[in-house]
Amino acid sequence: MTALVEIEDLTVRFSGERTVHAINGVSLSVAKGEVLALLGESGSGKSVTLKSIMQLLPGRRTQIGGRIRFDGRDVLALKGRALADFRGRDVAMIFQDPSLALDPVYSIGTQIAETVIRHEGVSRVAARSRALDMLKRVRIPSAERRLDNYPHEMSGGMRQRAMIALALACGPRLLLADEPTTALDATVQMQVLLLLRELQQEMDMSVIFVTHDIGVAVEIADRVAVMYAGTIVETGTISQIIKDPRHPYTKGLLAANLHGAVKGSRLDAIPGAPPTLEEPPTSCPFAPRCPSALPVCREARPPLVNRGPGRAVACVLEQEPAI
Amino acid sequence: MLGYLFSRLVSVIPVALGVSLICFLLVHIAPGDPLVAIMPIDATAEQEAEMRAVYGFDKPLPVQFGIWLSNAVQGDLGRSIATGRPVGPEVTRAVGNTLLLAAAASVIGFPLGIFFGFMAGYLRDTVWDRIITASAIAGVSTPNYWLGMVLVIIFSITWPLLPSMGAGPGGSGAWVWDWQHMRHLVLPAITLAVVPMGIVMRTTRALVSDILDQDFVQALYAKGMTRTGVLRHVARNAAPTALSVIGLQLGYLLGGSILIETVFNWPGSGYLLSVAILQRDLPMLQGTILVLAMFFVTLNLLVDIAQSMIDPRISRA
Numbered sequence: 001m002t003a004l005v006e007i008e009d010l011t012v013r014f015s016g017e018r019t020v021h022a023i024n025g026v027s028l029s030v031a032k033g034e035v036l037a038l039l040g041e042s043g044s045g046k047s048v049t050l051k052s053i054m055q056l057l058p059g060r061r062t063q064i065g066g067r068i069r070f071d072g073r074d075v076l077a078l079k080g081r082a083l084a085d086f087r088g089r090d091v092a093m094i095f096q097d098p099s100l101a102l103d104p105v106y107s108i109g110t111q112i113a114e115t116v117i118r119h120e121g122v123s124r125v126a127a128r129s130r131a132l133d134m135l136k137r138v139r140i141p142s143a144e145r146r147l148d149n150y151p152h153e154m155s156g157g158m159r160q161r162a163m164i165a166l167a168l169a170c171g172p173r174l175l176l177a178d179e180p181t182t183a184l185d186a187t188v189q190m191q192v193l194l195l196l197r198e199l200q201q202e203m204d205m206s207v208i209f210v211t212h213d214i215g216v217a218v219e220i221a222d223r224v225a226v227m228y229a230g231t232i233v234e235t236g237t238i239s240q241i242i243k244d245p246r247h248p249y250t251k252g253l254l255a256a257n258l259h260g261a262v263k264g265s266r267l268d269a270i271p272g273a274p275p276t277l278e279e280p281p282t283s284c285p286f287a288p289r290c291p292s293a294l295p296v297c298r299e300a301r302p303p304l305v306n307r308g309p310g311r312a313v314a315c316v317l318e319q320e321p322a323i
Numbered sequence: 324m325l326g327y328l329f330s331r332l333v334s335v336i337p338v339a340l341g342v343s344l345i346c347f348l349l350v351h352i353a354p355g356d357p358l359v360a361i362m363p364i365d366a367t368a369e370q371e372a373e374m375r376a377v378y379g380f381d382k383p384l385p386v387q388f389g390i391w392l393s394n395a396v397q398g399d400l401g402r403s404i405a406t407g408r409p410v411g412p413e414v415t416r417a418v419g420n421t422l423l424l425a426a427a428a429s430v431i432g433f434p435l436g437i438f439f440g441f442m443a444g445y446l447r448d449t450v451w452d453r454i455i456t457a458s459a460i461a462g463v464s465t466p467n468y469w470l471g472m473v474l475v476i477i478f479s480i481t482w483p484l485l486p487s488m489g490a491g492p493g494g495s496g497a498w499v500w501d502w503q504h505m506r507h508l509v510l511p512a513i514t515l516a517v518v519p520m521g522i523v524m525r526t527t528r529a530l531v532s533d534i535l536d537q538d539f540v541q542a543l544y545a546k547g548m549t550r551t552g553v554l555r556h557v558a559r560n561a562a563p564t565a566l567s568v569i570g571l572q573l574g575y576l577l578g579g580s581i582l583i584e585t586v587f588n589w590p591g592s593g594y595l596l597s598v599a600i601l602q603r604d605l606p607m608l609q610g611t612i613l614v615l616a617m618f619f620v621t622l623n624l625l626v627d628i629a630q631s632m633i634d635p636r637i638s639r640a
Contacts, residue, residue: 054544056545081549085547086547087547088545088546095542097538103556104539105559106556118546118547167546
């Protein structure tokens with residue numbers, strides 16, 4: 001498999017009233033047709049990583065370092081028209097809350113058609129029929145009628161389906177999904193996940209799926225990258241992560257999960273809180289909360305230890321003992 | 324949509340009735356006997372009673388209202404107490420002049436206000452934003468009658484470029500669209516436009532800056548829209564609220580130009596009103612207020628309809 005997206009040593013810093021080092025050296029790659037889940041808690045830099053790929057972060061307050069390549073092209077160097085052409089055609093994005101991500105004063109059909117016209121320069125009629133096709137593909141019932149609906153006339157699940165239809169209308173090769181099921185009911189959540197998985201396979205599309213819910217990652221992902229404090233602490237296939245978590249943070253995350261918890265017993269929450277990231281981490285950012293922290297953890301950033309293809313852990317405990 | 328239009332039209336009827344009742348009552352609540360102003364001091368009680376009967380002031384208020392309203396609906400607003408002339412034509416001419424002034428001020432104020440407000444909102448927190456916002460605040464806070472006088476001093480007295488008084492050579496009734504007349508419009512229109520321009524600017528800035536923070540704007544960029552495309556979406560989202568502010572400001576331009584019309588001797592409804600107030604000319608006052616109020620009601624209706632056409636949530640929800 002060849003990589004479609006390669007992120008190398010990405011750093012993102014927000015300046016303003018308070019400086020935040022949101023991303024501190026993230027390297028990732030996503031293969032063609034692969035679904036990668038970015039797993040982590042709020043503020044771990046998952047969404048920021050996604051938005052960096054699209055250059056959606058507020059330009060004046062953001063400093064981005066490192067490299068992002070999409071199909072060999074340097075994405076961070078794209079500007080103006082080329083950037084606008086890239087967004088929505090090569091890479092599309094769906095958002096956490098579709099009721100906020102759709103324009104309230106345009107009908108769904110118009111919003112989808114607008115994207116198609118923008119990227120493919122087709123006629124209004126052709127774009128509209130594409131919009132209708134897309135609504136059918138995401139299985140919105142009575143799609144013809146829904147075409148002229150406004151976002152506020154749809155239910156949450158329907159809106160997210162419409163958002164997916166919009167994102168996939170121009171056949172992107174990469175879909176960025178920013179917690180697209182978090183705002184939905186549990187049952188609707190599962191339907192949307194299944195739909196996404198199905199469409200991903202049909203269209204042979206790569207997906208980066210951001211979530212804080214390991215249960216969601218299991219449903220959708222081939223591979224998982226666990227993020228903490230703007231760094232990747234562990235990557236592996238979904239089964240490797242579930243069955244054999246190596247990083248203490250991943251272990252904590254799994255232990256804190258509701259699945260398999262015994263009724264009445266307390267959940268094993270990870271004690272402490274993530275760092276505020278006003279300074280870039282100079283030691284292991286998880287060390288203050290880590291049950292197996294060593295003195296060396298507080299001295300330097302842990303090395304990323306490779307354990308087989310696509311499997312890496314950023315922890316000193318993974319290093320071969322020094323001879 | 325048609326249903327909404329119809330219900331909105333029907334709802335105008337009670338509003339218009341209420342407004343006319345208030346117009347009628349307001350002038351009756353005001354202290355002072357209208358007849359005192361015109362009766363000679365040595366008039367006898369019989370003469371006064373006769374005069375009272377002629378104008379209908381001897382009947383109970385509800386009856387007076389009924390007569391006044393049914394006449395008004397037929398286009399007869401009574402006769403002026405001060406001049407004895409019919410109120411209707413006089414009000415029509417004055418309101419026409421006011422509308423002319425308001426329209427000129429709108430043409431200057433609203434496009435500029437919207438343009439600069441949009442710019443400030445889009446370029447928020449930049450130097451441009453600060454300059455625009457500061458000028459908007461200055462515009463809103465400047466008393467416009469003072470500004471009018473300053474403009475007169477500069478452009479009519481120091482450099483006699485523009486006239487400071489009246490509506491042109493033909494007097495109040497003979498407006499012609501030529502430079503001879505239009506130059507009379509320049510100073511009062513600019514003076515009148517400053518406050519609404521500032522308000523529209525500030526509203527538009529706040530709206531645009533607010534909308535730009537919403538998620539859907541990021542989503543629009545994410546689907547590859549160019550800046551122009553995104554701004555079109557922003558404009559459409561800002562339009563309903565901006566429209567209602569413009570509607571209110573238009574109302575202000577119609578009714579609030581009394582001071583400006585006085586400063587510039589503009590023969591409009593404000594001028595007419597102030598004269599009518601001084602003379603306690605009840606029919607003239609009632610007629611002028613009623614016509615202005617009806618314009619205001621119509622204006623609000625038009626704004627509502629326009630809003631519902633732009634924002635689907637208003638009519639369908």
